[in-house]
Amino acid sequence: MTTTPPATLEAFLLIGAMLFCLGIYGALTRRNAVAILISIELMLNAANLNLVAFARFVDHSHISGQPFAIFVITVAAAEAAVGLAIVLCVYRNIRHINVDQINLLKW
Amino acid sequence: MSAAFVILLLITVGAAVFVVTTKNIVHAAVFLGFTLLGLAGLYLLLGAPFVAFAQVMVYVGAVTVLILFAVMLTAQRLMREPRYGSQWRVAAGLAAAVVFGCMFWVINATSWPISPLKQDLSNSSEYLTQFTSGLLGSYLLPFEVASLLLLVALVGAVVLAKEERE
Secondary structure (H helix, E strand, O other), X not given: OOOOOOOOHHHHHHHHHHHHHHHHXXXXXXXXXXXXXXXXXXXXXXXXXXXXXXXXXOOOOOOOOHHHHHHHHHHHHHHHHHHHHHHHHHHHHHOOOEHHHOOOOOO | OOHHHHHHHHHHHXXXXXXXXXXXXXXXXXXXXXXXXXXXXXXXXXXXXXXXXXXXXXXXXXXXHHHHHHHHHOOOHHHEOOOOOHHHHHHHHHHHHHHHHHHHHHHHHOOOOOOOOOOOOOOOHHHHHHHHHHHHHHOHHHHHHHHHHHHHHHHHHHHXXXXXXX
């Protein structure tokens, strides 16, 4: 049973590139630390889409790239948990989370 | 291109645009959920049902809710964030556009070594067999390291977020 793919590899890679660049734009323009974390999640997902697309189109077994995507999801979940805990910690100490005003280490 | 692909593409990228442009952070988190759901659909199209369901459970179910909790706990001035000036935003948009241009050029200029799909495994029991033999066979060490990472992240998050009492 051969199946036609829903779209070309380039189409999936372009979606990944678009999501990544939207993530860059968000991470650069946001001031709220939680919003920056949201943008970073976008970028991680773009990388994940590329991994799964390469597994489907380039890899011979068509599957061995997928465990990589699972690992990226795992690391992203750990990153989100620790990142948001740090954000809560910062908020408790200085009552805001605007990253351009967090300058305790600046002299 | 199939119709399902176009619909999922519009959902994913459209919601991602709202994620980075909306002023309200609660809206950004909800739109992030839509982007992640669209990506799960794309994974299904790519013959990766396990990744799709892990995406729905971990990202849509857990990470989005975690982000919403963090937004609520750090709410200030009706969740509207002060934005940078328009000059800075134009510069950031330019930087993102340049990165996208480079990636667009590379994606189109490369001739990808595409190997034809001989058999669609995603609907058969063969899929899980192959997938788990990869996850627990070739990638056993990263798998164990990932479990250690999750444990460390769990303890670290609890220690960081816990209120200090004298």
